[in-house]
Amino acid sequence: MRASLNTQQQEALRYIDGPLLILAGAGSGKTSVITRKIAYLIEHCELPARHIAAVTFTNKAAKEMQSRVTQLLSAQQTRGIMVSTFHNLGLHIIRSEIATLGFKVGFSILDQEDSRNILRELMHRRTELDDKLIDVIQSTISNWKSSLLSPEAAAKAASSTSEHSIAALYQQYQQAMRAYNAVDFDDLLMLPVQLFQNHSEILSRWQNHIRYLLVDEYQDTNKAQYELVRLLVKQRRAVTVVGDDDQSIYAWRGAKPENLLQLKEDFKDLKVVKLEQNYRSTGRILRAANALIAHNPHVFTKSLWSELGPGDPLRLICTENENEECERISCEIIDMRLKRRCQHSDFAVLYRSNYQARALEMKLQAHAIPYEITGGQSFYAKTEIKDVMAYLRIIVNPDDDNAFLRIINTPRRQIGPTTLEKLGSYANQRNVPLFHCIKEFGLAERLEPKSLEKLHRFKEWIDRINQRLYNDNPIDVIREMLDDMNYYGWLQQNASSDHVATKRWQNIEFLLEQLSQMLSPTDKKYTTATETVEGAIAKLALRDLLDRNEDATTQDKVQLMT
Known part of the structure; x- marks a missing residue:
């Protein structure tokens, strides 16, 4: 971190008299400005940290910002500050206002796969929708939510028969989510906005809580994110946003770089400060970039x-073809390593689509050049992690049918598909979550006694774990749960070797360590609220959605990425 700021950075740091847009090109030191402005607000303006929020788009960026703030201020000075992603901010608001929103404590956050499973089940009841279009339908509903369109509004805006059908499915999907006591990724933004729009007293309370808001990567905000920011700062107009329309790459998922222009419409007194000095690249690179931009x-x-x-x-x-291109890239890396003593980790190869990496991988392997493909499987997407997370979800939220169906036979409990089909049919008729149906008399009339007994044992076991989770040490309870069902033995049965099973078990140990840290009294630096078991599990579920191999590797490998 540089010791001093340039003139434009100083201007951006000190301006607190109204809304501010920092137009920051790549490598212009915007993170330094944001973090030092936080320090300026606390030290010079004497604004308590608990009234400051800084939001960005990735966990990695939030951690970086948080780390820099701790280098500038003491732990006491930063107590209560919120440095998070948009979705974590939304989750915090939902958890705080859970009663008004009508959810029960322990609600689940569904990932894309869980969401798709619900849609697929609903689509089976609607013959006019083709299963092959599920990805398109899921994307359409996601875009509607990002644009703050309710199912009713989507139906009114529909201009074709297919759009009307999707809007009707959207309505059923939202009803199912309520029944499961669950939200999806897009709800984490849409629900807080709807809450603020419909409850002025709640909005006023949050406006008083967040008295200064800083937003990074503003060009990547969608309508829901923009409206959330606008509502929070509407009263005090104490906001600094950092953006660059030339760096907007997420229009395909609803981002609107024109939100930068909308700022000028909504905030007539908006001040714009341009950060044009680049600290990362040399002159030739910048001249070429400026010419293209x-x-x-x-x-x-x-x-x-x-x-x-x-x-x-x-x-x-x-080059003549793909093979020659990959050969030339490999030779350039070898040549640079010999002549300039570069490390493999000094090199990165960018390509447009993932399929282009295949030929490059083969050529790098042929030359014994170590590499790593950035953007591989997320830690939270690993089978063993999703299994344990599903157990945690069903324990704190028995309404979560997706979690129930994932774990009911993991490990195997000899509860067959016929039993589950009858359970599902009964639950649908009763419009009750699967877990709650198990002890109902009506189900007993449909199942064989042995099948019913297995379901009863499972429910009683989960209920016991639920009770102990809140009375004993949660981590000890989870470890005992894994021992009770011999999950390590299950990993050994399904792994290609004991080494692979051990690696998977180590992943679970890491997950439990993360959960333990979140529940620890020492992990309160950036929050004033005591973390609950439900809250910690909800945050872990959100990491499942946000973390996509964001952490940079420390190994000496060439980085391949889109």
């Missing part, structure tokens, strides 16, 4: 410059 439509104009000198000349290399 000049062709883009702009909300605001800027021109990046650097004091790092001209740098090496840029090279454009043309």
